[in-house]
Structure formats: structure tokens, C-alpha cells
Amino acid sequence: MKKVFAIALGVMTATGGFLDAGAITTAAAAGANFGLGLVWAMVLATVAVMLLVEMSGRLTAMSGKTYADGIRERFGFKFYLLPLTSEVVANSLLLAADLGGMSIALALLTGISWHVLLPVSAMLVFVMVWRAPFSLIENGPSLFGLLALAVVAGVLAMGGPPAELVPTLWQPPIEDGQLAEYLFIAAAILGAVISPYLLYFYSSGAGEERWSRRSLGINRATAVLGMGFGSVTALALIVLSAIVLAPAGISGGTLPEIGLTLVQPFGTIGGILFAVILFTTCLGASLEVVLSLSYNIAQGFGWEWGETKKPAKAARFNLLLIVFIGLGLGLSLLGSDPLQLALFGSAFTALVLPISLLPFLVLMNDPDYLHDRVNGAFGNLALGGILAISFVVAVVSIPLLILSGG
Amino acid sequence: MRPGGRPARFAFALAFTLALASVVGGCASWTETPFVREASDAASTLSAAAELLEASHTERLTGSYVQGAFLDLEESISGLDSELPQLEGRPDDATVKSLADELRTTVSILRMPCLDSSCDWQGQLMKLRDTSDAFTAQLPAP
Numbered sequence: 001m002k003k004v005f006a007i008a009l010g011v012m013t014a015t016g017g018f019l020d021a022g023a024i025t026t027a028a029a030a031g032a033n034f035g036l037g038l039v040w041a042m043v044l045a046t047v048a049v050m051l052l053v054e055m056s057g058r059l060t061a062m063s064g065k066t067y068a069d070g071i072r073e074r075f076g077f078k079f080y081l082l083p084l085t086s087e088v089v090a091n092s093l094l095l096a097a098d099l100g101g102m103s104i105a106l107a108l109l110t111g112i113s114w115h116v117l118l119p120v121s122a123m124l125v126f127v128m129v130w131r132a133p134f135s136l137i138e139n140g141p142s143l144f145g146l147l148a149l150a151v152v153a154g155v156l157a158m159g160g161p162p163a164e165l166v167p168t169l170w171q172p173p174i175e176d177g178q179l180a181e182y183l184f185i186a187a188a189i190l191g192a193v194i195s196p197y198l199l200y201f202y203s204s205g206a207g208e209e210r211w212s213r214r215s216l217g218i219n220r221a222t223a224v225l226g227m228g229f230g231s232v233t234a235l236a237l238i239v240l241s242a243i244v245l246a247p248a249g250i251s252g253g254t255l256p257e258i259g260l261t262l263v264q265p266f267g268t269i270g271g272i273l274f275a276v277i278l279f280t281t282c283l284g285a286s287l288e289v290v291l292s293l294s295y296n297i298a299q300g301f302g303w304e305w306g307e308t309k310k311p312a313k314a315a316r317f318n319l320l321l322i323v324f325i326g327l328g329l330g331l332s333l334l335g336s337d338p339l340q341l342a343l344f345g346s347a348f349t350a351l352v353l354p355i356s357l358l359p360f361l362v363l364m365n366d367p368d369y370l371h372d373r374v375n376g377a378f379g380n381l382a383l384g385g386i387l388a389i390s391f392v393v394a395v396v397s398i399p400l401l402i403l404s405g406g
Numbered sequence: 407m408r409p410g411g412r413p414a415r416f417a418f419a420l421a422f423t424l425a426l427a428s429v430v431g432g433c434a435s436w437t438e439t440p441f442v443r444e445a446s447d448a449a450s451t452l453s454a455a456a457e458l459l460e461a462s463h464t465e466r467l468t469g470s471y472v473q474g475a476f477l478d479l480e481e482s483i484s485g486l487d488s489e490l491p492q493l494e495g496r497p498d499d500a501t502v503k504s505l506a507d508e509l510r511t512t513v514s515i516l517r518m519p520c521l522d523s524s525c526d527w528q529g530q531l532m533k534l535r536d537t538s539d540a541f542t543a544q545l546p547a548p
Binding site: 107108109110111112113114175177178179180248249251253255257259263267271403404 | 435436437439442446447450451454457458461465466467468469470471473474475476477478479481482538546
């Protein structure tokens, strides 16, 4: 019974935690501008992230070591600096975007300027990482994030996709001059969903909860069912944006524009739901990003780490938490639009994806870490495919960002 | 250099991208001009503002939601009126001036939306829609 509860909780948190500022932005932009023409990118990204999450959890359960530990030990500290540096840059952008997303959600609920609310959002993230137990950080925002299933209800309330929208699934409506934007959003979806921070966080979380061989079932269920259900909300947002925003000539370039997707079917309740979903998903992502960054550095340098440890026991780890929240707040206060930051962050993540994913191929075939649970032929083939895609996405992401005008 | 090294991988990536682009794009050209991009964003923002204002007066949204949303929408188009005359791909000067003038009026609506019945919210709604349409008219026909 305890195991069933653990699986259910894992699946629910993965479902609720799937969306963040990057995923919301890219999904809405995809639907509003290209109908169902980018559903393939979301499905591809979901399958990839399912496989990678399962592998990162399996690595920790079988070896007792996190993904960051594994990279540092197997490839050396100098190599580890590569993914570490790229993660710090990409995740700082994403953290600033998520803090901005939280603030805009609060602005929609209160009518106060989101710039004024930025310090409030940062303080809330700080209080949670400093005081809250790991289980609350992991499960709290994600369980609230289940409200994102309202997007699925929104699609149903609007009567599902109209018949004329269905052909856009295989024949995307790309008008003259929109090709770069189409490909850029595809790359950004892959960057937003296959976020390496998720893998580092998931692996470190498995370490915090002392996963072992007996946790492999929970790991597989969380990865496949949680990410699978989670992607349903993102897919529903693509569909709802195509149904609601596109006919009104709205491209989903700002978060209030995206909020109209729930206002149309549910009115006032829909507006409040959108604000709450945006707030909780961005809060959950902010916590994951801050912790993931601090885990990466502490594990890389061999410092004492752990969210459950008293600050005095892991002083440098806790100092990192404060530094990164300050950095994220600083970037947000510079005045950049959170949605633009989310797009830049997703594009930069796409650029550095191969650096973070390449070590998987070696580690997942190393019996010193995985014992009898090394990757089989299918796992390696899938990982090879994901790496090939990540190389393509890395090569094209920044040129496309420039061509499409961001 | 062994086969399958970096140049080979780069060539593969480039070929894959170009192949994908030609399949999905057909004869579509790659990019829009900066003017078309900005005009499209402005039309979208103003159309969303109109939807929000109407929703608040038909009791489908709270005033504070619309207030918070308008602050963000205003930020996204503020300053565009002075950028328009410099953007590549812009129409003739008279059209640009007319668009910039209309935009200035609508930005002031976004700053001070009429959220109760004591002011002319329908006039604001019409202005938002008209300006959105004016920008949409500058976009290439689908």
C-alpha cells in the first residue's frame, strides 16, 4: 500500500511539475501561431524526457550517486566544468523567467505591477528552500500544479478542436516569412521540456530520499506516467491556444494573452485558475532550478550538500541557494520580459543540451554504476537518437533565434 | 580526421535542418521583416487588451485581473511608436505616422483603462480594436 501511495505521489508530482514558464510560453506560441503543427515537437520532447528521467533515477538508485557525481567521477572535474557552466547560465535565465512568471501571476490576482511583486516572489522561494522540508518542496507546488488539468477541461468545454484545425497536425500553416519562427519554436519546445536541470534535480531528489534497487518500480512509473500525463497539459495548451487565440489574431506573446485561453471557456474562474496555475508551476520550477544549481556546484566541488541538512552542516550549499535567488532576482529586476527570458533560456538550454546529455551514454553503460541494470540495446538506441536530435537543435537554436527576431 | 568526426556531424545536422526546413516550409521564405514582426505583435497585444476589457464589463473577469494584465500589455508595446519610423520593411511615412499616433492613444488606454460604468469603456474598446485592425492591415495577406 505504501508503495502504491509513493508511486501515485510520484506520478502526481511529475504531472503537476511538467509545466513551467518555458513550457507554457512555447506551447501557447506554438498553438496560437501554427495550430496543431508543432504537436510533434511536444510529443518528441516528452518521449525523450521520459527516457532521460528514468535513466537519471536508475543511475542514482543503483549507484547511490547523483548524475552530477557520476559526471565528475567518470570524466574528471575539468570536463564537469563544461555542463556546470552551461547549466549556470541557462538556469539563471530560466530562474529569472520563473520569478517573473510568479510575479505576473500575483499581478493578475492583485492588480499591482509585477515589477513591485518581484521581491515578494524571490522572498517566497527563499523561505521555501530555506525552511520547508524536501517533501513539501517536491510535492507541494506540483500537487497544486495539477490544476493545470483545467487546460484539458478547457479544450473539452470549447468542444474540442474544430474539424478545420485537424489538418494542421500534418500540414502546419506556415505563412511566408514564418519558417524561422516555426523552427525556432520547435527547438525551444525541445529545450523547454528536455531541461537538464530536471535530470539533475530528479537525480539529487532520489539521492535525498535514499533510493535503492527497490525504488526502480517507482522510478519507472514516475518517469513514464508522470511525464506522460504532464505532457497532456502542455498538448492541451497547444490545442486551446489554437482554438481560442488564433481566431482572435492573438499570438500569445505575453502571459496575459495566454491567460485568455482559460478566460474564454471559464470566465472569471478561468482567469483566477490561470493565475494560480502560472504561480504554482513557476514556483515549483523556481525551487527546482535553485536547488538543482546549488546541487550541481556543491556536488561538483565535493562540498557537503542536502536540503534536509541544517544550514550550518552544509553552509556553502545554503550560501549558493541565496546567491542564485539573488542572481535570478537581479536578472528579473533588469526589466526583461519574463516571456522573452523564458524563450532565451529555452533556446540557450537547447544550445547546451548535448553537453549535459552526452555523459549519459557512457554512464548508463558502466557496470560500476549500474551493475546489472546497464542500458540495453533499446535504451542505447533511444539515447543515441535523443543525442542526435540534441546536436541538431544545438546547432540551429541560436541562428533561428536571431532569424526569427527572438 | 576519422569519419563521423565533428565536421561530419555538423554537416549531418545542417543537412537534416535544411531537409526539415524544405519539407515543412515548401516555398515559404525564412523570416518576416522587423516591421511585420512588430506590427503583428502590436495587433495581437491590442486585440488581447480588447478581449480583456470586454470581459471585465461582461462580468467574466475581475477588475484587478484586467488592471494587472494591462500593466504588462502596456509594457510590451510602450516605446514602439518611436521605433516604427526606423524599422526595416516599414510602409510609407504617412502610414507610419498614422500608426504611431494611434498607438500613442491606445497606450494611454492601457495605462488608464475604464473598468467601471462611469466612463466610456465602449469608446476605449472600439479604439483598441480599430488600432489592432490598423496594424493587422499592414501585415502581408495570408
